[in-house]
Amino acid sequence: xxxxxxxxxxxxxxxxxxxxxxxxxxxxxxxxxxxxxxxxxxxxxxxxxxxxxxxxxxxxxxxxxxxxxxxxxxxxxxxxxxxxxxxxxxxxxxxxxxxxxxxxxxxxxxxxxxxxxxxxxxxxxxxxxxxxxxxxxxxxxxxxxxxxxxxxxxxxxxxxxxxxxxxxxxxxxxxxxxxxxxxxxxxxxxxxxxxxxxxxxxxxxxxxxxxxxxxxxxxxxxxxxxxxxxxxxxxxxxxxxxxxxxxxxxxxxxxxxxxxxxxxxxxxxxxxx
Amino acid sequence: xxxxxxxxxxxxxxxxxxxxxxxxxxxxxxxxxxxxxxxxxxxxxxxxxxxxxxxxxxxxxxxxxxxxxxxxxxxxxxxxxxxxxxxxxx
Numbered sequence: 001x002x003x004x005x006x007x008x009x010x011x012x013x014x015x016x017x018x019x020x021x022x023x024x025x026x027x028x029x030x031x032x033x034x035x036x037x038x039x040x041x042x043x044x045x046x047x048x049x050x051x052x053x054x055x056x057x058x059x060x061x062x063x064x065x066x067x068x069x070x071x072x073x074x075x076x077x078x079x080x081x082x083x084x085x086x087x088x089x090x091x092x093x094x095x096x097x098x099x100x101x102x103x104x105x106x107x108x109x110x111x112x113x114x115x116x117x118x119x120x121x122x123x124x125x126x127x128x129x130x131x132x133x134x135x136x137x138x139x140x141x142x143x144x145x146x147x148x149x150x151x152x153x154x155x156x157x158x159x160x161x162x163x164x165x166x167x168x169x170x171x172x173x174x175x176x177x178x179x180x181x182x183x184x185x186x187x188x189x190x191x192x193x194x195x196x197x198x199x200x201x202x203x204x205x206x207x208x209x210x211x212x213x214x215x216x217x218x219x220x221x222x223x224x225x226x227x228x229x230x231x232x233x234x235x236x237x238x239x240x241x242x243x244x245x246x247x248x249x250x251x252x253x254x255x256x257x258x259x260x261x262x263x264x265x266x267x268x269x270x271x272x273x
Numbered sequence: 274x275x276x277x278x279x280x281x282x283x284x285x286x287x288x289x290x291x292x293x294x295x296x297x298x299x300x301x302x303x304x305x306x307x308x309x310x311x312x313x314x315x316x317x318x319x320x321x322x323x324x325x326x327x328x329x330x331x332x333x334x335x336x337x338x339x340x341x342x343x344x345x346x347x348x349x350x351x352x353x354x355x356x357x358x359x360x361x362x363x
Contacts, residue, residue, distance in 0.1 A: 152294060152297065152301075155302070156301070159302070191284065191286065191287045191288065192287060193287055194290050195287060198287065198290075198291045202294050202295060202298065
């Protein structure tokens with residue numbers, strides 16, 4: 001009953017792909033047969049519901065549950081496609097101070113009774129919402145774009161994971177995984193973009209996956225499907241699926257799936273090499 | 274020599290980014306940022322006091338800058354003297 005793992009998806013900086021990654025990884029875990037709950041901690045600016053296509057079915061939210069105004073079971077929204085995937089939405093009308101430490105602790109403890117994986121989507125920033133999202137985590141996925149401000153903010157978040165979480169306070173080290181998103185192999189090769197090795201080198205966190213920049217991410221969000229459910233063949237979807245397999249402990253080499261190259265792509269590659 | 278030719282092949286902005294991040298994060302991780310601020314403001318006061326003993330200057334004319342690049346940190350002191358600065362007689 002208590003073999004549940006609580007994962008926080010965090011980054012510090014906004015817009016790097018936390019919500020996209022939460023939805024994609026939670027769905028990929030559920031596809032493997034696990035009971036999964038994705039929890040949106042972005043109180044006031046919830047979006048995980050929209051990315052997962054559940055926005056019209058949200059009735060109660062995390063703040064209602066924390067305040068005892070609704071039970072967890074009332075607030076959970078089941079996914080349309082996967083019956084073992086659930087969403088606990090954030091509140092859209094309150095602010096982040098509506099969450100309390102004790103309230104979040106009790107929600108996470110109860111979720112652990114029902115689910116194998118609890119994936120917490122952290123808000124941007126380092127305020128209460130972000131610190132509570134990471135507070136009860138067993139592991140962290142740190143999402144970074146190959147870009148200076150994103151990498152710097154991840155470094156700050158790593159410091160918080162090692163200081164402000166229950167695990168850290170117990171003197172244990174939180175296992176961390178680095179997920180690099182919006183990566184462009186070609187730009188990195190030309191020296192226009194930090195390379196995977198650069199980011200890993202700077203942050204010193206083991207890499208769990210590299211998600212290539214892909215048009216399919218926007219297309220999936222348009223229709224309210226996690227990218228791992230909308231188009232399994234897309235490079236981003238394959239990269240998220242592989243990252244999820246690594247999260248489950250599989251030892252598979254890191255690859256960066258790419259779009260199939262057209263004639264021009266091949267020609268260009270040949271010329272520039 | 275521009276920064277590009279210093280850090281790598283021409284146009285390789287990624288290595289400039291990496292270098293900048295490494296220097297910045299080494300500093301931020303050490304938690305020295307607040308100490309630096311304290312050091313700069315106390316140095317500034319002392320320097321101002323010493324200079325003011327000899328020359329009348331505007332307190333805002335003293336600027337201190339710290340520049341960290343890798344292993345070396347330099348302190349730049351820039352004091353603007355007023356036109357026709359006069360020595361105070363001792």
